Amino acid sequence: MHTALLLDMAADAAPDRLALGGRADGLTFDETRRRARAGAAWLAGQGDGTVAFLGLNGPALPIAVFAAGLLGRPFAPLNYRLPNADLNRLLARTAPSVAIVDDDMLGRLEPHAGVTVVARSAFEAACASPGSDDLPDAQPDIAVLLFTSGTTGEPKAAILRHANLTSYVISTVEFLGAEEGEAALVSVPPYHIAGISAVLTGVYGGRRIVYLEAFTAEDWVEAAAREEISHAMVVPTMLGAILDILEARGESLPALKALSYGGGRMPLPVIERALAMLPHVDFVNAYGLTETSSTIAVLGPDDHRMAIYSDDEAAQRRLGSVGRPLPSLELEIRDPEGRVLGPNQPGEIYVRGEQVSGEYAHKKMLCDDGWFATNDGGWLDEEGYLFVEGRLDDVIVRGGENMSPGEIEDVLRAHPGVADVAVLGVPDDHWGEKVAAVVVARDPAPSPEDLAAWVRARLRSTKTPEVWAFREALPYNDTGKLLRRQLKAEMTAKPAAA
Amino acid sequence: MDLKPGSRWKSAVCDAELVVVRAPKSPVSLECGGHPVIPHAEARSGDLTLSDAHAAGSAAGKRYSDPESGLEVLCSKAGQGSLSVDGRAIGAQEAKKLPSSD
Incomplete structure (x- = not known):
């Protein structure tokens, strides 16, 4: 058509x-x-x-x-x-x-x-x-x-x-x-x-x-x-x-x-x-x-209204989800070996349907059976709501543990002293990568110690950033995508004070 | 008739026009107003008349599907004739209720 x-x-x-x-x-x-x-x-x-x-x-x-x-x-x-x-x-x-x-x-x-x-x-x-x-x-x-x-x-x-x-x-x-x-x-x-x-x-x-x-x-x-x-x-x-x-x-x-x-x-x-x-x-x-x-x-x-007006924690949490897949297509979460995962298990988002092209000039990225690997990480809850964690390329691997920047950013963004934040992995001789946070602070600016304690109280301690940097603004492209790679290159070139 | 996806057809007896969304599993005859549809580019002969048994109308924007053959068509222009496949009437799918996201 x-x-x-x-x-x-x-x-x-x-x-x-x-x-x-x-x-x-x-x-x-x-x-x-x-x-x-x-x-x-x-x-x-x-x-x-x-x-x-x-x-x-x-x-x-x-x-x-x-x-x-x-x-x-x-x-x-x-x-x-x-x-x-x-x-x-x-x-x-x-x-x-x-x-x-x-x-x-x-x-x-x-x-x-x-x-x-x-x-x-x-x-x-x-x-x-x-x-x-x-x-x-x-x-x-x-x-x-x-x-x-x-x-x-x-x-x-x-x-x-x-x-x-x-x-x-x-x-x-x-x-x-x-x-x-x-x-x-x-x-x-x-x-x-x-x-x-x-x-x-x-x-x-x-x-x-x-x-x-x-x-x-x-x-x-x-x-x-x-x-x-x-x-x-x-x-x-x-x-x-x-x-x-x-x-x-x-x-x-x-x-x-x-x-x-x-x-x-x-x-x-x-x-x-x-x-x-x-x-x-x-x-x-x-x-x-x-x-x-x-x-x-x-x-x-x-x-959206349920998330605001309901006492149900699962409903509240869904405000951080992207909702349910369209009924006209199929969506699965798979592990790196291609096995389909169950609810609450994070993996790569795969999608199949007529609207999915999965195709670039000179390169078709669809599997033979029509599935497209999105390169986005995510998971589905019991009710089929999809939570997107971000590009798999952005996942931080610290000592064999995979961490998604989005989860740590969400926690930091909830701190009253944080206007904006980006979390990324920087090279580390011991762990392979360590977690770094680039913060746009409000006035009065919180200290790295405050922020580290804030994250530690809400997530596992390994997810607490070890490198902190403060900036006036973060680099975005004009359609609102954080230029994480640019930030990473800058952070790697000039190590910030720990 | 070769009802391949994307092919366009029209009623032989009314204004209705159709696009195939999903092809049938095996060859079938798609009719509108009681008569087989004709390719979109062809002119209506004017010899045929709407059958009273197939005059419930087809609505633009509605999708009609035949579970038996798997055929699915989108009505791209409304007409007085209703649709059938090999003589059996086929119905419109429920309108999708998805919030606007663009």
Whole structure:
């Protein structure tokens, strides 16, 4: 099944409903489809190959996604925050391609063989003008190429096929299930899997999409209030900043119905504060990977409320989980030998289902039987709630004992003197690795002794960090992922005082 | 008819359009409004009429499945005809209730 069919269905069934943009000047579903077809016809005349996209959020993004799909060509959004050298290297990898580039980013590009660069303004003009929409018959295959964030080296190109993405959409979203007037605010960038899935699920669900060109908490709150936003998805670092603005302005966003979050570990104090400040909002924690076409597990609104209002410890603990796997796929925890583990036993998260691509350019990572090893560590509780411990690469091995940084970070983050923290392993001659903590302190700053005692009282003593460092801030990429490797390199190069 | 996943079909007697989500385990005939469906690209002949026994309608966005053959289709455009497989009526699956996560 083809992603363009999702738009076709919505445009046939609800042609006059607003699909993209503001309440006053938005585009209807019918007009969105017309522009996607006109854009596809125009792109076909510009050059062959992948449709690359380098630019900020906006209605041109979904139109380009569907235009590429209509042509049967992969859509490859690029990270405009990369330094010019890295960006040009990625762009060269998309060849043969036509690259739609924001006008004010054109100057950053070098010429590359096989890459035709077109200005976003030219693409938008072509989509808006009544032109030919005579399209060649396309066989749907690769829908999207997404370059991973490359926190662990040269970015890999993850392949998502039309079959993966449409399977995800039709198995998780009710067709035109959105109520009239609902609107989703999208602030994750186009090159993030959540930016792509938001286009497809928004269109199929019939919910108007409002874009923030790029995220700032001020702009987010202003847009949410102005456009009476009902739904939004944020990454953890965004939520904390949004709550600060809401509190400062005394704004409660009465139209907001649902706020989902994902893309990284949500600190418990932040989500607890959000639940207290926005009691009318349904909170949803979604866990997924680029290679799984977005969400594979969901912690729903009632799970959030149970965690806050119930005395049941298991229910409270689940606020730290990512909820239950989607019913449309299978999920298992396995040990390093591949044996399936039972409840409460940590191992590697494996997933199987039609939405799972598990595929990179030139490299298929799926097992023969369709299972994908996520490289995320985690465990399931008795009720099937999934707890994610983080990347297996980040596990600290101290004297043969495996420790997940996330567990230690959660404990430290609950200390009143800790604003943010990262835990990682640094080389040690005796233990192989030892536990180090990099702390962003509040005023007054706690001492390493205080913090060590805090951890020792709550976890095994071997999990107590032996190396402490204090910093003004931790390095994150723009989608909220901690740059643990960078931190580790810095900590290893310049040992901090113990 | 080759009901492979992703293939598109339409009713011979009404506006309904269908996409195959899951192929049947063995060849079957998929009908809408009492008549076998035709490939999406083909024109309706206009000779056939909707059968009263198969006129309960099909709804856009609903998934219809036949447990016996394993066939599963998504209705991509609504129509007056209802769906059947080898003459037996097939029903719509319950709508999924998953909270929005994107």
